[in-house]
Amino acid sequence: MGTTVHETRLPGGQTSLLAEVVDSSLSSVSAEPQFLRRLTNVNIQVVQLRDSIRTNDFIQCRSHGMMINITVPVQMGTKALFACPSVPPTKAVLITWVITLRGQPPCIVSFKVKTKEINETSCVDRRIVWVFTPDQNPHLQINAVALDHDRHYSCQITTSDGNFYARWDLQVLVPPAVTLFPGKSRTAVCEVTAGKPAAQIFWTPDGECKTMNESHSNGTVTVRSTWQWEKSNVSAVFCLVTHSNGSEILSIELNQGVTSMSLHSLLTILYVKLSLWGIILFIVGFVFFQKRNYFR
Known part of the structure; x- marks a missing residue:
């Protein structure tokens, strides 16, 4: 049947x-x-x-409790904004922020909508503040991002329909200091100091290069690249540095491993020196003749 x-x-x-x-x-x-x-x-x-x-x-079946995960790169010293899930304030019962910073216990901030009560646990960084009052806007912001703000920021909104989550992974970008200088034995050294994340270094013209990374305790990285040329007719070398904050090209003129000046620069320096010596001789001569006439 x-x-x-x-x-x-x-x-x-x-x-x-x-x-x-x-x-x-x-x-x-x-x-x-x-x-x-x-x-x-x-x-x-x-x-x-x-x-x-x-x-x-037909009614769409909505899934509650989904996690929104967003990675945000922010340059050090600028403002960062962290938003909670888009939930009408009238439906929110409890708003909870969990802030996990490097080397610190998680900071937990909860806001009860009905009583407007705020509770904090292990929160010591007062640079992280509400955008407005939490009953008007539950978002957080940092006016000037520092290197130690690099980590995770999670917001949970509890409603009668379920829980809504949003997690922000903050990546603090640190612009490095870039230098290019001549090395020993027909080499040039391009050094990118204390950047975050690590920079990349490219060379031209072709040659042999060796790159080393040095990680620091604060999360920054120093990249040092040594370039060696084989041909004796190389007169200049260019170093291209690429980083999340931008790119930079440096160049250096070579003369057996040392920087060289152009003929125009040498003539300019010689002219200035001769002019100074001429002025000095004129002053000395003028004083000498004035004294000679006075004693007469």
């Missing part, structure tokens, strides 16, 4: 169950006119019910 069930949900929450019992072992029953008429009526009702349902009658 087999049972075929047709279930259709009607507008307004009503449900229509259309069931027909069919004995698959009795093939002769399917030939009876009465059964055929009943089966035809069932199919007509199913088609009519399906045609009467509109698209607007």
